Each structure stands twice: as structure tokens, then as C-alpha cells.
Amino acid sequence: MKMKWVGVWCSVALFSILALSGCGGTTNDNNSQGASGKPGDKVTLRFSWWGSDDRHKATLAALDKYMELNPNIKVEAEYGGFDGYEQKLKTQLAGGTAPDLIQVDQPWLFDISQQGDVFVDLNTLKDTVDLTQFDNKFLADYSTVNNKLLGLPTGIIGMVFYYNKDLFTKYGIPEDTKWDWDNLLVYGKKVHDQSNGKDVLMNIDPNLATELVRYYVMQKTGNQFVKDDYTLGFDKTVAVEAMNYIKKYLDAGVIQPFEESTAFSNKIEQNPKWFKGEIGFTMNFTSNIPVMKKDITFATDVTASVIAKDAKRTAVDTRPAQIFAINKNSKNVKESAKLMNWLLNDKDAATILGDVRGTPASNSSLKVLTDAGKIEPSIAKGTEIALKTSGGPLNGISSNAELGKIRLDNIQKLAYKKATPEQAADELIKNMNAKLKELKSSQ
Template sequence: MRKHKRLIAAFMAAGMLAGSLAGCSGSGKTAEPTTAAGAENTTAAAQTEGEKPGEAPGETVTLRMSWWGGDSRHERILAVIDAFQKANPDIVIEPEYSAFADYRDKFTMQLTSGAAADIMAVDQPWVSSIMAQGDFFADLSGYADLGLDDMDAYIIDNFCKFDNGTFFVPAGVNGMGSLVDTEKLAEYGFDPADKTFTWDDLIALGEKVHAADSSQYLCCVDSKQAALYYARVYLRQLTGKQFINDDGTVGVTREELAEALGLVNTLFEKGIFQPIEEAGIYENSMTQNPTWLNRQMFMILGRTSVMTDASARRADESGNYTTSGYVLPQMENSKESGIEVRPTTLFAVNGKCENPEAAAKFLSFMFNSEEGAELLKDTYSVPARESLRAFCEEKALLDESAMENVVYSLENSGNVVNAWSNNSEVEAMMTEIMQKIAYKQYGSMEEAADEVISRIDQIVASSAQS
């Protein structure tokens, strides 16, 4: 308990798209309330003008809710929906969920076609481009039950608030770190108590791992992760600058960019990353790579949520996890830590929703109640509200290393990454550059840097014309 209280105290101290959106389902035939599993068979009931959910007996409001994730996340959110509907039989939540890659494509299509869900999960890097197009989401600042004023001010102020309102509810807080197989890595001299882990240490450890067995690789990674958690983190530590400035100009020099890309090239060449011919099969699903599952890979760099992801953590035959949280590699004399603190996921309510009170009521249950927190557990990393973190700590619902990582990240966070540096087109371009490096398609990293700079200019110019 003392350690839990110290963690809580530390936490307190640390503390795209055009198109119209569809309105909430607020009319139709009367239907009996159902559980989440049967919600697809439910039709919304008509709601008398001026009435709020629950005021007219026998009538229901139906809200569509969309999100992405794996099986564990789906199961837990469905449990939240089921519990909410039992307590609020006048509100029916129709779930729509998929894997991230499928969700992103569907999300884009629904926004542009006017078929977006009433309550929707939004990835933080998408927000700036969406908000620049217009007022698509409901202002949630008037719904006190959401508890937005009691959530981490850093998260609310930097990611949820805009000049004309507060449009997003954070599902949780993500820091940055790594997930490591400490037992296996101990064989190669790795000490998890030593938090001064550098990029040079990572390379030296990776060389030992691969030299001992050529089928082993220190890092489990795909091309997107290589771009986000290796090249970009290294570049931020090296320069302390935004990758792309607010005005769309490249924020780093050609030489600095070439050095960061060179890190990725070195990791491939030295066998610290698995060859892309083998790992590329598992793009966007790297934790399903048999080499990771068979404990022949030992480290994943990423956000705090990877430490609580059941598919990443790996369980042994006894059901015990073989991994634990650790720090992000650092650079000696770095300009900043490279650690990005951001919401795990954001949730928004459709701006044309006819029943935003009902939508806000559900989001309050999901993210601002003890019952919701107990059902979600670590689905979205660590809650954004301190009192719920305390509750989860008391109930042992949260992974302790994940909590420690978020505390560490809040205390050592780097600059907030701006909209251009988080741009989805830039991210996709950098992912492609990682693949070309892996396939040895460049004569030098300066050549790779030149392509990055040229393509950023093209992306910015194209955006200005649209």
C-alpha cells in the first residue's frame, strides 16, 4: 500500500476530413432495451420533443458507438455497455468495432459520407485536420458529470480543448517506454533496475542477443513503430525541435534527419530488428509475430498502453506474464527526453446528435465512474482522473509498471508534438521510408533524408491547395 500511495502522490505532482456527420438515432419504432450483444437488433424509439432520456416510460434512445481494438478491448467495452444499459434501460448503445487498420478506413469513409457514429473513438493525430474542417463534434464542456475539470489538466488543455469548447473525453493517459522480457534479457546482462538505458546500450544488448542465436532479435517492431518510436524519438532527443514546424517547413536539418534514419538502418543491419522479409508479414500486428510469441524477441518500444496490451505481454504456460514495463532509450546530452504524453484514445460525440445528454451520460459512466473503471481495467492504459487511478490502485486493477511509466513520463515529458509532425500523411510516408531503408533501397541515409524532405514539401503544398 505504501508504494501505491507513493505512486498516486507522484501522479498528482506530475500532474482531414471534410463532410457532414450523421445525427444521433432519436426516432423510429419503439424497441425493448437490449444488451450490447443484441443491440444490432434494436430500433430506436421516438423521443418526445424536450424530453430527456428516461422521462417518457417505454421509450428509448439508441446511440451508435464506434471504436477500434483487439478482442480484449472489445470484450471489456461490451461489458461496460451492458452494465450501463442495465442501469439505464431507456438508452441503447449499438456497438460497432474493428481492428485499427479497418477502423481508420471506415472512420474516414463515414465522416465524408455523413454516416459517422453518435459516439466515436478518435485517434489523437487525426484531430487537428478534422477540427480544421469545421465544427463536427459536440461541445462537452457543459456536462459536469464527465468530470473533465478533474482530469489531468495537461491532457485536457493540450488535446481536448479548443478555442470554442471542449470536444473530447480522454479514455486514458499514455506515456512512452518499453515492454521487456526481463527474465530472458537477464541472460545477456540486462538490469531492469538501471534506468539509464541509452541507444548505445540498446545496440550493444541487441548484438549480444543476435550473436547468441541468429534466430533471436532484441526488438519486436514493424515499419510504423520504427518511424514513431525509433526515428522520431531519436530525432526529438537529438534536436529538441518539431519534426515539421507549425508553418509546414521542415524543422530539422538534412544531417540531423540522416542521423536518425541511420539509427534505423543500423538496427536492421546489426540484426537487432528482424529482417523485413520476415517481420513485414506482421505489419500492424507485430505482436502476432511467432518470433515474439515464442520468446525469441525481447523488447517493444511504444506507448504505455503496450504494457497493458494482453496480446503484447505474453503469458507463459502458467498464465503469468513474461514481460514488464521499462523506460525509453535515451541519448546522452539530449535536447529533450523524446517522451510524448498524450491521450490513449479520445472519444467524441457527434455534433449533430439530437440526444447529446444521453451520449454524455454514457461517456461519464465509462470514464468517470468506479464501475466503468473496474470493468475497463487497463483497457486504455491509466485513467486520466486521479481519483479513479487511486481506486484502480486500491483494487489492483492496473499494471504497476504501466502506472510507474506514466508517472515517469509525466515527470519527464518532452514538448507536445504539433499537428504537422503528427499528420497522418506524414506518418504514412515515414512508414514507407522505413520499409525502403529495410529493403536497402538507398545508397546513403542522406539520400533517404532528401526524399523525406521533398515529400514533406509535397504533402504541405497539397494540403494548402485543398
């Protein structure tokens, strides 16, 4: 079993894998010294991340081990939830108060890099960070901007359907179903009608609904949602089709009403219907499986997310779980690089951290966990499925936060019946084109 996973991982890796200048002076300390410049001086590093309690506990334990091995290093941990993290980080980078080592969500790299040169190019630290443990193509696709390697992936994640096996059995839904846009409607309506609305096939909150729209558009056209030249990768006809599917799902009770799901965006584990077993599946990243399965009593498994029968590309997301990046304004770049390298590549670190950041992207850490049988089976299976169905990397401009807000506002108007599919499509195109014109002119 272990050898099979390693083999699959390696074969998939062959084809798919796996600013601000800061206020004040930049001290790129590439010597094994503290800020005072003397070897062995006490060095304090700030390290920030977001995550679940399990991730916090594991990361804190790893940092304790690192400080035990390196008595001259003190690591100050700055951690919390995902909400608000991005804006706080951007504010810190703008004000020159950002931590030394920073966990960054990969889609943010494009926006942050447009603001200035804020992260260290890790190509300049090859003597400290072992880049050979990572797939070169994966680093080029997901961590490199303007030929600079801005960070290293903590793990590999992919978007899958994480499903309730018991609910599938209850309603006679074959577990080997290849989900497309039409059978989602058929089975979703069946679940809703037979349960009189008590059960629901899909947990799709407003944020995930915007992803469904993106999936539909990319599968239909084969294009990026937004092309590299800042033009849309779709026309009104395709946009209306996508909106119609979302409306059908909402009207037929295929997905949980937004009035109920909005409060649990990005945290399905807190959704009462989920842990009561009243939801068939959610679309989510594999790294969130440990949190989603906590405290539930029903059996679960993973399968591929929705892919049109005639899809020109799958649009399925596979990307780094997160990125570890080094603040270019850090006074201890070298020591930050050493900590990064240890967290990502060291055997002790791999054993302590496990898969709290998804399937490790580092070959050495992946081997440690695989040999020890410490990778959650659902995460391993889900990552394998996502890699096999991957739509390739999403380009930077499609991940722009301001464009994402336009998509979210648009899908909410549709859901709350303030716009028809045609009106929603018109407004989406109009508002996105206006924002793209603004973004392009600022380059």
C-alpha cells in the same frame, strides 16, 4: 504501494499531465429527451471503438450495466480491430453516418478538425459531463483544437520499452540500462552474434522505425518534427544521422528484419519470435501491455525508451490512450454525453472497465482502481516512467497521416536497400516539403 502510486501520479500531473458539417441537419439535443422530444422515450445510441478482446468484453459488460441502470437507453455497440478504423470513421463522418459516441485516436484530432466541425465542444456540456475530474492542462494539450474541447481522454498512456527479463539475464544485459542510440547497437549486436541470429534485441516494425527516426530528430534538434508554420524541424545532416542509425541496427541484426516484422505491425503478440521469448524488447504504449503479456512464459518489466545522452528534448510520447468524442450530427447529444460521463467517471464503470484503456485519466476512476489494487503493475510503472521522461505533446501537423505515409515509405526503401541513408534523407525532405506546401495552401 498504492499511496506511492497516487502520490507520484499527482506530483507528475502538476507539470506534465496528466469537417465536415455532416449531411443533413444537426440536432444538438441538450435536453433529457429522446429524438422524439418526449422525456423517457426510448433512445438508441451507437457507440464505436476498437481494441482487443479484453477491451471488447469489458466495454460490452459496462454497456449492459448502463442499460440496466437506464432502461430507456439502448446502446448499439460497433467494435473491431484497429486496422481500417480511421478510414471507416472519416468516411462515416463525411457521409453523415457516424455513430453518436466515438472512440478516436488522439493524433487523428488535428486531421479530422481540418475537415470540418464534426465533434461537439464539450465545454458546452459542463452540466452533463464532469470535466473537473480531468487535468485542465492535459485537456488543453491533447483534446482541444481551436479552443474547442473535442473529446475526453479515456486513459493515460506512454511509450516505453517492454522487455523480456529472461533474455536480458541470458545475455548479461543490466536491467537498469539507460538506453541510448549507441548502447542499443552494442547490446543488439551482442545478442545477434551470440545467438547466431536466433534472438534479436528489438522488435521494431516499419511503423515503429519511423517513430525512432522522429525520436532521433526531435532529441537532436529540440524541435517538433514539423513546426507549426509547416516547415521541417530538421535539416539533411540530422536526417542522415537518423537514417544511419536505422541502417546500422538492421545491418547488425539489432532489430528484427522488416521481412519478418511487417506482418505483425501493431500486433506484436502475434509475432512468433515474441511469444517464444526470442525478442529482447519492444517499444510500445503502456495500454498494450496486457495484450503483449498474454500467453507468454517469460518474465517481463518496463523501462524508459531510447533517449540520447545529449537530448534537447526526449520526444517520448505521453498522451491519451484514446479520446471519447460526440458526433455533432447526433440526434441525441445529451444522452451521448451522459453515457460518456458514466463510462469515464462512474465508480461502477471504472470497476468493470479496469485498465483496458490504460491508466484512467479521470481522477475519480483512477482512485477507484488504485484503492482496489486493480491497475496492472506494469501499466502503472510504465505510465510513471513515461510521464517522468515525457517530451511533451506532439503538435498536430507532425501527426498528419499523409506525412506519416511519406515517412513509412521512406524507411522501407532504406530497409530494403533501395536507398542509401543520404538518398533516403534527400527524398524524405523533398517529399515532406512538397506535401507540407500542399497542406498549408489548403488551410
